[in-house]
Amino acid sequence: MNDSHTADFQWVTHSDDLSQLALQWRSLDALFIDTEFHREKTFYPELALIQIFDGQHCYLIEPVAADHCPPFIELLTLESLRKVFHSASEDCEVLYRRFGCRLVNLWDTQIAAAYLGDGLNLGYAAMIQKYCDHTLEKGATRSDWLQRPLSAQQLQYAIDDVLYLGKAYQQQMKLTQSLPNSESWVTQDCEQLAARVDELDDIESAYLDIKNGWKLSNRQLQRLKNLVEWRERLARERDVPKSFVLKNDVLFTLAHKGLLNDQRLPDITNWHPASKRRYSEAIIHILKQPYDEALQVKAPLSPKFWQEYTHKLQQAKDVVASVAQTLGFEPDVICSKKLLRRYASFLLGFSNQPPRGWTSLREQYLGEQLHSIFQE
Template sequence: MTLITTTDALTAFIRSLQGADYVTVDTEFMREKTYWPQLCLVQVAGPEAAAAIDPLAPGMDLTPLFELMDDPSVLKVFHAARQDVEIFFHLTGKIPTPLFDTQVAAMVCGFGDSVGYETLITKLTPARIDKSSRFTDWSQRPLTDRQLQYALSDVTHLRPAFEKLRKRLAKTGREHWLTDEMAVLTDPATYTLTPEDSWKRLKVRTEKPRFLAILKEVAAWREREAQRKDLPRQRVLRDEALVEIAAHAPATPDQLARTRGLGENLARGRYGTELLATVQTALAIPDSQLPRPEPRVEPAPGIAPIVELLRVLLKMVCDESEVASRLVANAADLEAIAGDDEADVPALRGWRRELFGEAALRLKQGQLALAIAGKKVKLVELGN
């Protein structure tokens, strides 16, 4: 097992990967005590060599690794890439490209929705993954041989799995099916954390504009404070406290101190001063500029049975084509199609329309019917 702990060794390893058409990549990180993920280990494997890179080693400079991630001639292969990519984006401001996510590819190849790494490897290779080190503390040093073996297996077993998925995609002509999903993963907006949008994560029962304005401002304050101090947002202020502040709009430290979980000291300290000022800022927003929830579109009467028929069609088509249904259409897409033949949803564009959308519209228009033949559902052409 190779553990790289010096910049020179890292440079030599990255140099050894020159000419490789792809590398498999994984990371180990900790996030329980920080806002930003703390990178603890990076595993990289080429077609032959593999190594674990220790970013916490004294004097370690990860520039050679970042240059590899930015090399357009080398495909970077991840499984469930979003969190790993977020780490690289936070550290460098760049997204590893070109990118291939084996979880998405597995969905295209019929392995189900969001298939896990262990399941995918078991189905595609003879390897069996030892996950006993999954919840280890990766920030502790020294790392044990067992930890390193576990970490490296996440990239060494990914090599044959990726190669088999790539062959299946080429054989079925579905490489372009990944394009939309990869576009999301390589879009910087996916990883840009905007404090002003953080209130949308909170579940609230009221949609009063003034309440939402206060909630938006105090949630943005918490997000900026969590980023500044590199603390989990719940460690700065819990969600329940934000909602209560928005509901009561406290104007004094005494009123703020009544917020559950806040306390007298916090209410009269810097946090309290800034929170009260933030509430006043929200109260001063003109009515015309208050945030408003997205209008709820109630389904038209009688549309529910159409949605259910489309759901059966989706399941049937995806089973026959061996593709995960979640990749083709979701519940909102089905509702939109049920109500509008020209709905602006992915399921009515590109390969999704060819696979499912056209049949969905013809089913709606009475040109197709669903029938049971034996133990299977099939489509039946209807005459005029």
């Protein structure tokens, strides 16, 4: 790899040029990719820049050049080409929203770092310091990436984000050779990460993300579900953050209290006046919908519920710790506490399918023992 990154930097502004590059890149083993985007005041992320390092040269790509460039979009789903990112969840979303495709053969260096003993959420700068012994300048992190021209500081930041990513990846691949099966674990977790885009518009289950939903009755849960689905659709329609429509704690209070005397909204001190003026009529209409006694809304499991399974959860954690030690990984890497509870709720019959993130390797190494604990 070439260390002279500024000399190799090339702008790509036309789809014809990008098409030629994409055809060349098809023969590579890996591409090192990052994106810059804005979404502070929008629901949908606005892609501002795509950075690529191909092992020799760095490219800064204007998103408009990729919009009508089938060879580039096909590259993102090419099985034979590994796409290397760091902390790729938002990159997966922004590329899916822009180009309508799910990344195939993704390698997330943050996930890989966790399996290599560097913690669950190793930042990019810390990773480069560790693997490349180089200190990155991060001053442009929150700058305006939609502006043109980009500043010299932004250009350097954008280039460094993929140049050193390639070097870190090479170090990781050497290290994975000393940990049997580590590459397989990373690969499966990256596949799961890429697949999360399928759930981005799962509006019907969004109410389950509201804190303290387990405290609500079935009547109140029906209100909450209706309010959340309305907010999800409106945020998408107007392309504004969900909190700009209605914050979660306000949603919860509205669902909990309902209408006073069946006609007046309750007083909520932290409800923004502009939001209240704009959406009161629609919210009243939702809250006036009749209660359906025959409809049982799925409720989140309460902390009290899990207290009854304290002993079994501890047994399960011990299993995870034992397997992790055998494999040479940290316990939270192969099965976090959150994932363990979700899998336990599946085993206990509160979910119809294993949770997202429960890979075939987790089932292979943990499934049988966890089944025996929760289904005895």
